[in-house]
Amino acid sequence: MSILNSKFNTPFHTAPFSKIKNEDYLPAFLKAIEHARAEIDAITSNTEAPSFENTIEALDFSGEELDRISSIFFNLNSAETNDEIQKIAQEVSPLLSEFSNDITLNEDLFKRVKAVYDTRASLELTVEQKTLLDKKYKGFSRNGANLSEEKKARLREIDKQLSQLKLKFGENVLAETNAYEMHLTNEADLSGLPEGAKEAAQQLAESKGKKGWLITLDYPSYIPFMTYADNRELRKQLAIAAGAKAFKGDDLDNQNNVLQIAQLRHERANLLGYKTHAHFVLEERMAKTPETVGNFLNELLDKAKPAAVREFQNLEAFAKELDQIDRLEKWDGAYYSEKLKQKLFSLDDEQLKPYFKLEHVIDGAFTIAERLYDLKFEAIDTIDKYHEDVLTYKVTDTKGNLVSIFYADFFPRAGKRNGAWMTVYKSQYIKNGVNDRPHISIVCNFTKPTKSKPSLLTFNEVTTLFHEFGHALHGMLANTTYPSLSGTSVFWDFVELPSQVLENWCYEKEALELFATHYETGEVIPMELIEKIKASATFHEGMQTLRQISFGLLDMSWHGQDPSGITSVKSxxxxxxxxxxxxxxxxxxxxxxxxxxxxQGGYSSGYYSYKWAEVLDADAFEYFLEKGVFNKEVATKFKNHVLSQGGIEDPMTLYKRFRGKEPKPDALLKRAGLIEKA
Known part of the structure; x- marks a missing residue:
């Protein structure tokens, strides 16, 4: 039996990454599916009358081995993949999809779940148990349990196709990202680029046996070039390469995948009795309906558009005055925005970066979590990791009790997708009186240290680290009985609240003074720079808001209507x-x-949730500002009513318990400078 199928004999039962071979995965998945089937059979063949304990609870704790293997495998497929892992993913995904359907379309199992659900009024259940029962019943009804055999068969086919199409979509994007290189041999082409970015580009070229400099589509390479490179023609080349990913009509083209995914999702929703995929998804979100999302986005659009148009016109006038640019193009935006920001605030990322050494920022995030939530982070080297760059920590409370194991993976590499995310290797739950603690990870793509400089973060990267760490705290502080309600297992338009609220500390003097110290001199970031960070926080906020709204509208356009008439993705x-x-x-x-x-990810019909959660986070942080950013009373309320509660209750109920009232968008609009502060 594979090492993956037995309980890990490791410190804290962490994943034994170095002992797992690629060839272990498929047999381990097959064995774990077999074990999970046996657990389901034990529930359905139970001769006792269906009860909450022998049916609903038993179902939630089933498949633990399969979940553990899946989390290890699919996390590595995002953070440390290769051709072999991608090939296994294509084999495994349909198997998992089929097994998932075998559960949700299992009539005997559904009968037992329904029997418990139908008697729920007479059962003395806790709030968490009621939520779990509701979730389990909907898990069946929303996935075809009430369908005819013919429709169930079609649903299985759709789910199998979707799992493969989504994987293929992601593989194509990663392959396109990795395939592109802009090889520069003339130093003049790097004019305007900060020394750190030039050195990183040179080091990348060296690592590939090339002379000169290499610019890629990985964010730490792409963003500095688009922001600082004076050569407009090269910025254009790079921007077009980035925007043309999987849109070239070749083997890596995703247009057909997009059309098929949208169409299959729509057909699936119709099969289940929903008008569109968005109607299906949003039933289980705070927003509830596509109409609510549409109204929300359009209300924000009305508020943000005048500011965005004004900002854009100012930027155009600035570019014309500075460089006689007649028409501002997409490859000009970041470049002239940065120049204008420097002019207005005498502030640029290069001024700030020396104060944001990666190790200091990590320590700062830890210190803030310690002051707010009584957590202690200790670096440990006794647990296995999947790449030498990964950092590992033991997280404890003030009494020394284990809270979580924490992995952090910060630098780009070929087998890692772009962007930043938080993920879970093991969920928290309470079983047989034991509170089993979670294993949490964050993955980012920051600039690597060079020969002469440590990893120095842009301010945007600092907020990204805090964002993902906010998600991590949501996972670490989980304190629920059932794994499926634990940590970040909440409605998707609520999940961004803990992450986005933590970003606010990056703008506060009391917090910045804890970690923003010059990497060479140790000098604390000057007050003048803190003031400039705060003053520039709303710079081009109208344009940024419009950009986010546009992504939300694009998402809803694919999923909130019948896509069968769409023939051209571009049009x-x-x-x-x-x-x-x-x-x-x-x-x-x-x-x-x-x-x-x-x-590929889970945000279909959910991209609006970033802005939705911003309304929550601005409102929540206003509470901290009223009482003090390190106020223990507010922090404890947030920890007890939001961070530890996972999905055990309706999110608005949890939020109101913390805040005492429902959120209003005013705090967000004020913070963004889109309406006047009182």
């Missing part, structure tokens, strides 16, 4: 962007073909 996208368009379109580019959040 459809242009139509979806029509109300939010500022820059001229680039014919070679298409966002949908690399919009992994909605076509």
């Amino acid at each position: 459809h996208e242009l139509n979806a962007f029509s109300k939010t368009k500022l820059y001229p379109d680039v014919a070679e580019n298409c966002m949908s073909t690399s919009f992994s959040h909605i076509f």
Whole structure:
């Protein structure tokens, strides 16, 4: 039996990464599916009358071995993949999809669940148990348990196809990202680029046996070039390459995958009795309906668009005055925004970066978590990791009790997808009186240390680290009985609250003074720079808000209507962007073909949730500001009513318990400078 199928004999039962071979995965999955089937059979063949304990609870704790193997495998497929792992993923995904369908379409199992659900009024259940029962029943009804045999068979087929299409979509995006290199041999082409970015580009070229400098589509390479490179033609080349990912009509093209995914999701929703995929998804969100999401996005659009248009016109005038640019293009945006920001605030990332050494920022995040939530982070080297870059920590409370194991993976590499995310290797739950603690990970793509400099973060990267660490705290502080309600297992338009609220500390003097110290001199970040960070926080906020709204509208355009009439991905996208368009379109580019959040990740019909959660986070942080950013009373309320509660109750109930009232968008609009502060 594979090492993956037995209880891990490791410190804290952590994943034994170094002992797992690629060939272990498929047999381990097959064995774990077999074990999970046996657990389901034990529930359905139980001769006792269905009860909450022998049916609902037993179901939630089943498949633990399979969940553990899946989390290890699919996390590595995102953070440390290769051709072999991707091939296994293509084999395994349909098997998992089929097994999932075998559970949700198991009539005997559904009969038992329904029997408990139908008697729920007479059962003395806790709030958490009621939520679990409701979730389990809906898990069946929303996945076809009430369908005819013919429709169940079609549902299985759709789910199998979708699992493969989503994987293929992600593989194409990663392959496109890895395939592109801009090889520069003339130093003049790097004019404007900060020394650190030049050195990183040179080191990358060296590592590939090339002379000169290499620029890639990985964010730590791409973003500095787009922000600082004076050579407009090269910025154009790079921007078009980034925007054309999986949109070239070749083997890595995702247009057909996008159309198929959208169509299959719609057909699936119709089979289950829903008008669209968005109607299906949003039933289990705070927003509830596509109409609510549409109204929310359009209300924000009305508030943000005048500011965005004004900001764009100012930027155009600035570019014309500075460089006689007649028409601002997408490859000009970051460059002239940075120049204008420097002019208005005498502030640029290069000024700030020396104060944001990665190790200091990590320590700062830990210190803030310690002051707010009484956590202690201790680096440990006794647990296995999947790559030498990964950092590992033991997290404890003030009494020394284990709270969590924490992994952090910060640098880009070939087998790692772009972006930043938080993930779970093992969920928290309470079983047989034991509170089993979680294993949590964050993954980012920051600039690696060079020969002469440590990893120095841009301010945007600092907020990204805090964002993912906020998600991590949600996972670490979980304190629920059932694994499926634990940590970040909440409605998707609520899940971004803990992450986004933590970003606010990056702008506060009391917090910055804890970690923003010059990497060479040790000098604490000057007050003048803190003031500039705060003053510039709303710089181009109208344009940023419009951008986020545009992604939300694009998502809803794919999933909130019947997509069968869509023949051109590009034309459809242009139509979806029509109300939010500022820059001229680039014919070679298409966002949908690399919009992994909605076509590979779990954000389909959910991209609006970033802005939705911003309303919550601005309102929540206003409470901290009223009482003090390290106020223990507010922090304890947030920990007890939000962070530890997972999905045990309706999120608005949890939020109101913390805040005492429902959130209003005013705090967000004030913070963004889109309405006047009182």
